Structures are given as structure tokens and as C-alpha cells.
Amino acid sequence: MTSIATELLQPAGNLPPGFASLSQGVFHASTILFPDVASFLDRQAQAGSGYSYGQNGTPTHYALADKLAQLEGGGQTVLVPSGLAAVTLVSSCVLSAGDHVLLPAAVYGPTLDVTRTLFGKWGVRCSVYGDEAGADFARLFEPRTRLVWTEAPASNTLEMQDVPAIAAAARAHGALVAMDNTWATPLGFRPLDHGVDFSIQALTKYVGGHSDLLMGAVTTRDPQRYQALRDTAELLGYYVSSDECFLALRGLPTLALRLERHFASALKIARALEGHPALASLHYPPLASDPGHALWQRDFKSGSGLLSFTLRRRGLAAVEALVAALRLFPLGNSWGAVHSLVAVAPLRAPRDGWLVRLHVGLEDADDLLQDLLQALTALPSPP
Ligand SMILES: *Cc1c(COP(=O)(O)O)cnc(C)c1O
Numbered sequence: 001m002t003s004i005a006t007e008l009l010q011p012a013g014n015l016p017p018g019f020a021s022l023s024q025g026v027f028h029a030s031t032i033l034f035p036d037v038a039s040f041l042d043r044q045a046q047a048g049s050g051y052s053y054g055q056n057g058t059p060t061h062y063a064l065a066d067k068l069a070q071l072e073g074g075g076q077t078v079l080v081p082s083g084l085a086a087v088t089l090v091s092s093c094v095l096s097a098g099d100h101v102l103l104p105a106a107v108y109g110p111t112l113d114v115t116r117t118l119f120g121k122w123g124v125r126c127s128v129y130g131d132e133a134g135a136d137f138a139r140l141f142e143p144r145t146r147l148v149w150t151e152a153p154a155s156n157t158l159e160m161q162d163v164p165a166i167a168a169a170a171r172a173h174g175a176l177v178a179m180d181n182t183w184a185t186p187l188g189f190r191p192l193d194h195g196v197d198f199s200i201q202a203l204t205k206y207v208g209g210h211s212d213l214l215m216g217a218v219t220t221r222d223p224q225r226y227q228a229l230r231d232t233a234e235l236l237g238y239y240v241s242s243d244e245c246f247l248a249l250r251g252l253p254t255l256a257l258r259l260e261r262h263f264a265s266a267l268k269i270a271r272a273l274e275g276h277p278a279l280a281s282l283h284y285p286p287l288a289s290d291p292g293h294a295l296w297q298r299d300f301k302s303g304s305g306l307l308s309f310t311l312r313r314r315g316l317a318a319v320e321a322l323v324a325a326l327r328l329f330p331l332g333n334s335w336g337a338v339h340s341l342v343a344v345a346p347l348r349a350p351r352d353g354w355l356v357r358l359h360v361g362l363e364d365a366d367d368l369l370q371d372l373l374q375a376l377t378a379l380p381s382p383p
Helices: 037-039 059-071 083-092 109-121 161-174 223-236 242-273 293-299 318-323 367-376
Strands: 076-080 100-104 125-129 145-150 174-181 199-201 216-220 279-283 306-311 343-345 352-358
Touching: 059 076, 059 216, 059 242, 076 223, 083 109, 083 145, 083 174, 083 199, 083 216, 083 223, 100 109, 109 125, 109 216, 145 161, 161 174, 216 223, 216 367, 242 279, 242 306, 242 367, 306 318, 318 343, 318 352
Parallel strands: 100 125, 100 145, 145 174, 174 199
Antiparallel strands: 076 216, 199 216, 279 306, 306 352, 343 352
16 A cells, blocks of 8 residues: 555546546536436435535535545545634534533633633533643543543644543543644544544644645544534535635645655754753653653654744743744744744743744755744843
8 A cells, every 4th residue: 555645646536537637626616406306305315425515515625525534544524614613513513511521721722712602601511631631531521521622732832642541531431532633634643543533633734734725624434423523514504615625635745745844844943942041941742852752752653843932031022032033934823834933822820921832834944943043042141
């Protein structure tokens, strides 16, 4: 069998017979026609498996969904309008009033916000767990715990979790597990091979890879859960356009190559920044000194370009000075695309202060490192 890096280069095969192009077909449709009244009246039964209305997908949508399922190591994929919509789709599908959800304390902020506010309003309760909760995970469950979220490493502070142990505890309790796997992508970690029920990705990040697309994906290997996700997405009116699917398909052939470079450059930069006198902490699980390194080493095949640190000089002024001094890291949200970026986030207690997050892009790694070192050196030294 060829490797997934090779498979991602194979055309998605959604072209009319005889048109053997290497590029994908882009089909636009709202209306799909039916040959007779019987099949028209039966269209609901066909939703989710075939073509019944544009919202249920065109050949472009199915081409992308099939490729993503292959990337996840098997299963079926539902496409949604953003990474956050992938989170809300899983929760909307699985949770009912009275249910309880567990989330990692370091989870992507909007995932916690939507669980607390919207799902809270609808009668769902949630608790957060810390990264210390490995072996002791079983005690966190309540009788109505239905869903456990994982996100490793977390996308700001890069804390790791013991995903296989959490999945085993959830299984024993009868709860489902969802993982936000945006950081590693399935090329670095395949959640569904480690007991996770729903693998989600913000395709906005590495799959898109060019800062011009918003999309999310949920993949599961359980056909009934796939159908339930499809039904829920239809009820919510979650739809992605064929043009956006084309952009995501276009990202796939270079995904493995891009990630290899993001990872190699980020590791080089992290190693060079380790022990830098201006830094108070550095967060990147592929570094041997990172508290999550052993879990990363055990479970992950590779890493990616996102890392973060805090400065010894506390306070916003030092962070502002650093960002202003950087020339190759423009300030902006999102990550996973070809360009390097810097972002800044307030840390919650007990470690309050400011976190600086870097996305290491495809620029020359030595140029990036020189830029970081000159910006750090220009900072006034800690009091
Ligand atoms: C960006 C991000 C999301 C949300 O993706 P959007 O497409 O921006 O909604 C979800 N999870 C993680 C870890 C992310 O970094």
C-alpha cells in the first residue's frame, strides 16, 4: 500500500467520464432533478448518501469528504462551514438537556464559550479538567456525562492529554470522545485509531493552508453516528460552497510536504529559543523539555508549526515591543498557512500574564530565527 502522502496526490476522481484531468471538478448546485414523483417523494431517504439537494453535497463535496476520510485512516466525513461549526455539530448531535460534558481546561476558547453559553442555556452542564487528569480520569465522570472533548496539544498553551487513556475511561463509562486534532492533523496523529469517536479538524488551518478559506470537518467510523451527524448538519443548515471545497482539495496534495517543513522549522526555532534569557517558558511538545513530551513521543508521528512562550518581563508593554520589532511574523489570528504569524493572548490564573503564540511558516527557518532573536534581544532586560 502506498503512503498517505502519495495518496493525497491522487486526483479525487469526480470528473465526467473521458475527462482525465489532474484537477478537480467544481460543481455548483442548489436544485437536483428527479426522474419521477416516487423518487422525489423519497428524496429524504437519499439525503446523506447521494444527491438530493445542493445542501446535501455535490460531487465536489463528496470528493473532499472522501479524501479527508482517507486521511483519517477510514470512516466518513461531514463538512461544515468552520472549525467551530465542527465543534458545535458534534455537541448538537450528541447532547441533550441534562447531559454533562468534560472539556480540557486549555481547550480552544470558543469551544468552552459555546459549551458554557449556548449549550448551557439548553440544559447541558460542563466541567473542565486539567492536564494532570491522566490516570485519575475515571473520577471526573458523572452519571450523565455523555461527551468528553480532547484537544492535544491545546492550540494556545500546547498542553498534551493522554488521549488513549481518556478514551478508555470514557468507553468504560459509556461516554463518547471527540478530539480537536487541528494541531497535528491526521498525518501526525490519527484520533480514530486511539479510541476517539469523532475526529474534528479546522480545515481553515493546515488543510486550507493559504489563509483564504474557512471550513471544518468531522469524521467518524460509526455509520450510524455519521448519519446522525449528516441529519444534524441538515437541520442546522450547515453548508459549505463548492468553491471552498475546491480550495481545500487544492491544499491536500501539498499537506504532507508543508507540514514536514512547518515541523522542521518550528523544531529548529524552539531548540534555539530554549533557555533564552528573555523567556520565562516555552511550550512545544516535540521539545524534550516540554512537560507533554513523553505523551507526544509515545502517540504522535510528527508535529506542526505552532508553538508559544511567555516573557520574563511581564506586562503588555514587553509583548507590544516584541511584536513591533518582529519583521517576518505579522500579527493576526488563525494559523496553519504558508506565512508565519504571531498572536498574543492573556493567560488565565494561576499563570496570568501574556502568551505569545508563533505560527512558523514556510519562510527560510534561519531568516525566521534571526528575526526572533533580534526582536528578543531588543527587549529591555527583566527588572
Ligand atoms: C482555529 C481553530 C478552530 C476553529 O476553526 P475556525 O475555522 O476558525 O472556526 C478550532 N479549533 C482549533 C484548535 C483551532 O485552532
